[in-house]
Every structure is written in C-alpha cells, then in structure tokens.
Amino acid sequence: MNIDRRHIVSMKDFTRDEIDVVLERAIKLEPLARGGRSDILAGNILALLFYEPSTRTRMSFETAMLRLGGSVLNLGSKEASSVVKGETLADTIRVISTYSDAIVLRHPSEGSARMAAEYASVPIINGGDGAGHHPTQTLLDLYTIKKESHLEQLDIAIVGDLKYGRTVHSLAYALSLYGANITLVSPQQLKIPDQIKEDLKAMGARVSETENLDEVLDSVDVLYMTRIQKERFPDPTEYSKVVGAYKITEAHLDNLREDMIIMHPLPRVYEIDASVDDSAHARYFEQSFYGVPIRMALLTMVLGVEV
Amino acid sequence: MTLKKEVRVHPIRDGTVIDHIKAGQAMNVLRILGITGSSSAVISVAMNVSSQDIGSKDVVKIENRELMEKEVDKIALISPNATINIIREFGVAGKHRVELPEMVESMVRCANPNCISNTNEPVSSKFEVKKGPIRLRCIYCEHVITENIVEQLL
Ligand SMILES: Nc1ncnc2c1ncn2[C@@H]1O[C@H](COP(=O)(O)OP(=O)(O)OP(=O)(O)O)[C@@H](O)[C@H]1O
Ligand SMILES: [Mg+2]
Ligand SMILES: [Zn+2]
Numbered sequence: 001m002n003i004d005r006r007h008i009v010s011m012k013d014f015t016r017d018e019i020d021v022v023l024e025r026a027i028k029l030e031p032l033a034r035g036g037r038s039d040i041l042a043g044n045i046l047a048l049l050f051y052e053p054s055t056r057t058r059m060s061f062e063t064a065m066l067r068l069g070g071s072v073l074n075l076g077s078k079e080a081s082s083v084v085k086g087e088t089l090a091d092t093i094r095v096i097s098t099y100s101d102a103i104v105l106r107h108p109s110e111g112s113a114r115m116a117a118e119y120a121s122v123p124i125i126n127g128g129d130g131a132g133h134h135p136t137q138t139l140l141d142l143y144t145i146k147k148e149s150h151l152e153q154l155d156i157a158i159v160g161d162l163k164y165g166r167t168v169h170s171l172a173y174a175l176s177l178y179g180a181n182i183t184l185v186s187p188q189q190l191k192i193p194d195q196i197k198e199d200l201k202a203m204g205a206r207v208s209e210t211e212n213l214d215e216v217l218d219s220v221d222v223l224y225m226t227r228i229q230k231e232r233f234p235d236p237t238e239y240s241k242v243v244g245a246y247k248i249t250e251a252h253l254d255n256l257r258e259d260m261i262i263m264h265p266l267p268r269v270y271e272i273d274a275s276v277d278d279s280a281h282a283r284y285f286e287q288s289f290y291g292v293p294i295r296m297a298l299l300t301m302v303l304g305v306e307v
Numbered sequence: 308m309t310l311k312k313e314v315r316v317h318p319i320r321d322g323t324v325i326d327h328i329k330a331g332q333a334m335n336v337l338r339i340l341g342i343t344g345s346s347s348a349v350i351s352v353a354m355n356v357s358s359q360d361i362g363s364k365d366v367v368k369i370e371n372r373e374l375m376e377k378e379v380d381k382i383a384l385i386s387p388n389a390t391i392n393i394i395r396e397f398g399v400a401g402k403h404r405v406e407l408p409e410m411v412e413s414m415v416r417c418a419n420p421n422c423i424s425n426t427n428e429p430v431s432s433k434f435e436v437k438k439g440p441i442r443l444r445c446i447y448c449e450h451v452i453t454e455n456i457v458e459q460l461l
Binding site for chain 2: 010012088089090107108109110111112114115118129130131132195
C-alpha cells in the first residue's frame with residue numbers, strides 16, 4: 001500500500017485501504033485548506049496541463065498547491081503553446097516532466113492520462129480524460145460523504161445521466177468497495193450500462209434501479225444529483241419532460257429525511273433549484289470546497305511529502 | 308474418415324494446416340495471413356467440414372509457409388480452438404493449439420473512436436485479454452470489445 005510518488009489515473013487503481021489513507025490525510029490538511037498557511041510543498045512545482053476548460057478542478061489544484069507553499073505552472077491558452085503546432089501529448093508530457101515535479105492533466109481523449117503516465121518522469125494526476133475518469137472528483141465525493149454523512153452502511157441514490165456520466169461510474173465503483181446500497185435513478189434512456197451494473201454487483205454493492213425520484217427521497221442518506229445534458233436527447237420535448245422529472249425544488253424539502261444530504265458535482269443547471277441552497281440538506285458547495293483538502297492530500301502523496 | 312479423404316485430395320509436402328477453425332472463420336484466417344486473390348501461395352480451404360469434436364469446422368492449408376507468432380495470436384482471437392499443424396515431408400511434424408495471449412499489442416484497434424490509441428500519439432493499442440467468451444479491454448480507455456473482434460484487427 002504505497003501511493004507515494006505514484007500516478008493517479010483511475011479509481012480502479014485504488015484499494016479501499018488506499019482510499020482511506022487519502023481521506024485521513026485530507027482530514028489532517030483541511031484546516032490549511034480553510035485558509036491556513038504552510039510550506040510543506042515549498043520548492044515543488046505543479047504543472048497544470050488543461051486542454052479543456054475547467055474552473056473547479058484547475059483552481060482547486062492551484063489553491064491546494066499555493067496554500068501548501070508550492071508553485072504552479074500553467075499551460076496557458078492552446079494558441080500560445082506549441083499544442084497548436086501539432087506537438088503530440090506524449091512529447092509535451094516528456095518536456096513538461098523536466099520542468100515540474102508533478103503534472104495535472106485534463107485532455108479530451110479517453111485514456112490520455114494512462115498514456116501520459118507512460119511518458120512522464122514525474123507523477124501524473126488525471127484531471128479528467130474525455131468521458132473517462134476523474135478520480136480526484138470521486139475522492140472528493142467520498143470525502144464529502146464521509147464528513148457530512150457516513151461511508152459505512154451507506155444508502156445512496158445517484159440521480160440523472162447514469163449512461164454517459166462516467167464519473168458516476170467511478171463513484172459507484174468506489175462506493176461498492178464500502179458495500180454501499182446504491183439506488184440508480186434515471187430515465188429509461190439514460191440507465192447505467194448493464195456491464196457496469198454487473199461489475200458493481202460482483203464487487204459487493206447492492207444495486208437497484210428506478211425511474212421514480214420520489215421513491216427514494218424519504219429513505220436514502222445521500223441524494224447525489226447529476227446534470228442531464230440536452231445533447232443526449234434528439235427530441236427537445238422529451239428532454240424537457242425528463243429534466244422536469246429529475247429536479248429537486250423547495251416543494252420536495254418537506255418529504256426529505258431529516259439527515260439526508262444533497263450533493264452535486266456542479267455546475268448545476270436545472271437539477272437543483274436555487275431555493276434548495278439554504279436548506280439544511282444542501283451540501284454541494286461544501287462538496288466543491290472539499291476538492292481542496294483532497295487535492296492537498298493527493299499532492300503531498302505523489303510528491304512524497306510526509307504530513 | 309472424411310479427414311483422411313481430405314488428405315488424399317490435397318496432400319502437401321511442406322507447409323501448415325490450420326485445423327479446427329471455428330466454422331465460418333476461414334476467410335478471416337486468410338485475411339489475417341494477408342492472403343488475397345493476388346497472392347501466389349498455394350492454399351486450400353475447406354469450410355463447414357463435419358468434425359467429431361467440434362461439430363463443424365473450417366480448415367486452411369498453406370504450402371511452403373509457416374506462421375509468425377503474431378499471426379497465430381490473431382487467429383487465436385477469432386478462433387481460440389484452432390490447431391496449427393506443421394507439415395514436413397507429407398507428415399505432421401508438429402502440432403499445437405493456438406493460445407490466447409494475456410495481452411495483445413498493435414493487433415487490434417480500440418473500438419472507442421475517442422480513445423487516445425486512435426489518435427496521432429505514438430502509442431500502439433494494448434488490450435488485456437479475458438477468456439471465456441473473449442473480451443478485450445483497452446488498457447488506455449478501458450473500453451471492452453466483445454463482438455466483431457475481426458472487424459477491429461489491424
Ligand atoms: N500431408 C498433408 N497434406 C495436407 N493435409 C494434411 C497432411 N497431413 C495432415 N494433414 C491434415 O492436418 C490435420 C492434422 O492431421 P492429423 O493427422 O494430426 O489429424 P488428427 O489426428 O485428426 O489431428 P487432431 O487430433 O488435431 O484433430 C488434418 O486436418 C489432416 O487432414
Ligand atoms: Mg482431427
Ligand atoms: Zn481504448
């Protein structure tokens with residue numbers, strides 16, 4: 001069990017014990033994430049290689065690095081870099097490896113982070129590879145659940161686009177390591193692929209499916225909402241119907257279990273009405289803050305720094 | 308008995324007999340071997356031959372040629388029970404079953420068009436091979452190919 005100086009590519013590379021180590025370390029670092037100062041990463045340079053737009057992931061990595069005394073290098077706009085001249089990712093990774101101590105990569109192709117890890121001489125952290133993995137998102141989701149609810153004996157409903165939303169697949173996979181009871185709530189068109197459902201069951205998760213959001217509202221510990229993208233629906237009227245059916249508003253609040261929390265990876269569009277934001281159930285803004293201690297924890301680990 | 312007759316009709320002195328090919332796959336085996344209408348090799352193909360052990364099978368016989376490891380691995384992907392018989396001086400000088408490798412590299416194209424292995428990056432495709440019904444899992448994007456592997460062969 002040794003995550004030190006290792007690449008972070010997919011949740012499938014983590015055992016449950018390793019996840020627990022990351023979460024414990026994030027707990028230690030959280031006070032620093034809340035505005036403290038430290039120099040434990042002083043002298044380290046993190047390169048941020050984002051080939052696709054990102055606000056939360058990029059900025060929370062920067063914040064994590066800066067609050068721990070490290071520095072960041074940005075790729076800058078595509079136009080300003082040699083990417084536009086057609087340099088391969090493999091070459092870029094080789095070069096940036098010689099300028100930095102770790103690299104966060106977001107790239108539109110699935111498998112790009114795995115490939116980058118083959119060419120890098122420093123740790124690669126996958127910040128999202130196309131429709132593929134986004135392990136730091138999954139870890140911050142787990143951290144949120146641990147802090148705001150509980151990972152053991154968890155009852156969770158995951159709602160929305162379960163077909164294409166592959167970060168949902170990583171989350172469900174990680175939760176199955178904890179034996180969670182998972183209810184998948186989605187319209188027929190966006191059901192989780194059978195193969196993934198079978199894999200989850202084989203790993204010990206209890207998995208059930210429904211199309212009806214109301215069914216789960218008074219029973220689960222965590223309601224995990226996701227965005228349903230318009231592009232998935234050839235027919236706009238079908239889209240509006242579905243969006244309406246998978247939306248949480250003030251009207252639902254009375255029916256919720258008292259200690260149930262609502263999560264969302266953000267950005268949200270219609271899935272959660274702004275009227276829910278001030279309720280005791282809402283946790284999505286805390287969730288995005290938790291990206292900072294989680295990324296601090298991962299950075300100290302891949303850089304081999306004791307905490 | 309039928310097999311004996313086959314031998315009498317097409318005896319070869321030196322070459323390779325690929326036997327127990329899954330019925331219907333003979334043409335794909337030829338494709339893997341790069342045998343087209345314009346090649347000069349002497350080939351005989353038997354399709355849907357009845358066989359005691361596997362019901363019905365295809366057989367491909369090639370004169371004066373032995374197979375390369377990569378060709379054998381590809382044949383294994385589309386017909387995991389095939390046997391390769393080396394023929395020398397009209398007799399079977401060697402026989403082995405094809406064997407599914409645990410990893411295949413540069414042999415199959417990933418079916419996910421958005422996979423990094425399908426771009427101009429300098430990486431070749433790599434798959435983990437799972438047995439049973441054959442499943443190929445891309446080590447880059449984790450996409451799994453279960454059907455029509457032959458269409459994806461490089
Ligand atoms: N000289 C030859 N020319 C053409 N084909 C041959 C020759 N010798 C053998 N074969 C063919 O090669 C295959 C293997 O021959 P073999 O004599 O080992 O048959 P077998 O005992 O049925 O083998 P198996 O147990 O693998 O089914 C058969 O399909 C046979 O017809
Ligand atoms: Mg026989
Ligand atoms: Zn792939």
